[in-house]
Amino acid sequence: MNDADPILRRRRVEALYDAVPVSALMGLGGAAMLATVFWRPDRHALVLGWLVASCLPIFARMGLRLAYRHRRHQDGASLHWVWASLVLMGLTGLAWGVGLGWMLVHGDADEVPVVVGTALGAVAMTMTNMAYWQTHAAFQVPILGSLAVAVLAARPSFANVLAGASVVLCVAQLSVARRMGRIYVEALRVSLDNERLAQDLATRSHALEQANLELEVLSRADPLTGLANRRSFMERLHAVWKRAEQEDLALALLSVDVDRFKLYNDAHGHGAGDRCLQAVASALARACRSEQDLAARPGGEEFAIVLPATELRDAVQVAERVRQGVIDTSSDRDWALPAGVTVSVGVACRHPRDGGSVEDLLREADQALYAAKDRGRNRVEAAPAAVVA
16 A cells, blocks of 8 residues: 555545545435335334444545545645545444344345345445555445345345355455556556656756757857857848838948957957957947847957948947947956957948848948058948048
8 A cells, every 4th residue: 555656645545535525425325215214113213323323434534535635735645544544434334234234134025125235336336446445345345244144144045145145246346446456556657657757758848948049049149259140140131131121221230340359369368359359249239229239240350230220320320339339348447458459340321222232231331341441440431431430
């Protein structure tokens, strides 16, 4: 009876007490029927005493079920619940066995069939207790044993045969109950294993989804700066271009390059070079006006910002914020940069309705960036090349 798995044991105990209402109602109904059939003035005291004795354990089981439901979250897997049910079922079977035996001996030809039919029905109803088949045995053994004794005491025709049949039925019931109990417990175990497997699969599936999301983020983000990488940048640029075509909107692009970065990196080391790139990325992210703008690091010391629905003048203002933001960030003590950093910014803007392509926009932004480099760096230039800062 003591399962190593506490969850399986809890399921068995729950099933045992879930069967109480039906068996209790049938027990009370059967007792009331027998009491009605055998109620006579000369034996009403005996019948009433038996009725009380047979019903008290049933009410006790119903009360025990309420107690179990109240405490099952605390000690619902404890075997003392099983033993309590086993004792009450044994007391119920004993009361019924004594009463049915007496009724079989003292009943007339009309009453005896009722006694036998009720006894067999009561035994059959306790088959619902297969979660712990021992509770079924505790009820049916006293009943069938009492019937065998009562048949021998009454000495009807073929008494030995009937008594032997009762014993054989009792043994057969025990064998069937034990086998059904094992099958029931095995079915519970398989069901529990399936639930655990389903839960494990759900957990693994969730973990896999999270890992895929993380991989997706990593595949679209630059690992050093956290900005969009080249792949994500190009996908977004093409998507925004298509939307600009559909809605007749302007599209601006900033091409940003760190001034003299190779010299900076060689002079101060790769660690300082990485912090420099991170500081520039921070300035670009702050310059973005909303989530619609996309700051990216296509590669090396090159950066870019995609500005949807933005005219050239507004794009130049954003570019100037980037240029000044990099200067301010490089002097911020929190970044601990060994030297000042500046950037050059090229600005290009196009209306897709005027023709051209994404490649044209990229080429114009790069040409404006080269113009800023040629004219002294730390500048913003717009295409066509016109000095704006």
